[in-house]
Amino acid sequence: MFILAYPVVVCVAILCIGSLYPELKYHRIPNYLTFSGMAAGIFYQCAFAEGIVFSVAGLLLGLGVLLPFYLLGGMGAGDAKLMGAVGAFLGPAGVFEAFLFSALIGGVYAVVLMTIHGYLRQNLKRYGRILKGFFITQEFIYVPPPKEMKDIKLFYGVAISVGTLFSVLFP
Structure with missing residues (x-):
């Protein structure tokens, strides 16, 4: 599909792995992590790669695909914001792929x-x-x-993190 730059993979991995501890221990993904991830993704894409439109489109798509589930009470806002932060780094196509992997892993996780x-x-x-x-x-x-x-308790942030890591490591 597309080849990701090494710094993007590292930043997304740090974001995803960093979200696991608070998600598992406190059952939430803190705003300082998601909002700083969004800002870092936008900054990186503006300064070194595809630009602001690419990054903001990914951020909005990342938020948009999980927002209905949040509004229906199926997940927390932190999960949607985490996917938005991932989208700020990966752009629209990358965040959609990460969403698909996350949904698949989330389904398997729920069945388990x-x-x-x-x-x-x-x-x-x-x-x-x-x-x-x-x-x-x-x-x-x-x-x-x-x-x-x-x-x-299904910690969907775990599914998002694992799915996103799969999508960037095995595109």
Whole structure:
């Protein structure tokens, strides 16, 4: 697709690895990390590479792909801002690729967590009931997950970091 400059890979790796500790320990990605990552990405792209339009477009796309999930309560704002910071370095095409890798890794991560906690079979049955109800009644009837399942913590910043690292190391 495109070849990334070595400094971009190093900066993105530092950003992603640096976000893991606060995400795992405090369940949040701090603003000082995400906003400084955005500023560094814009600065780097303006000073040494593609320019401000490339960087800001990547930042906005990075925020935009995760903003709906944040607004629906599926993830924290730090996750969306982290993807925006990644976009400031990688630009639109790079952040979209990082998003796809992150979504894939996030899905595998969720399945592993459900398996570990013993909810995978129960969740598959629940979705089966939803589909069966739809085909019989032609209406979407949502079956909520059990309350215990909501206690499972999925740290999506980890999926973003790992997915982004995969996307820059194995383009």
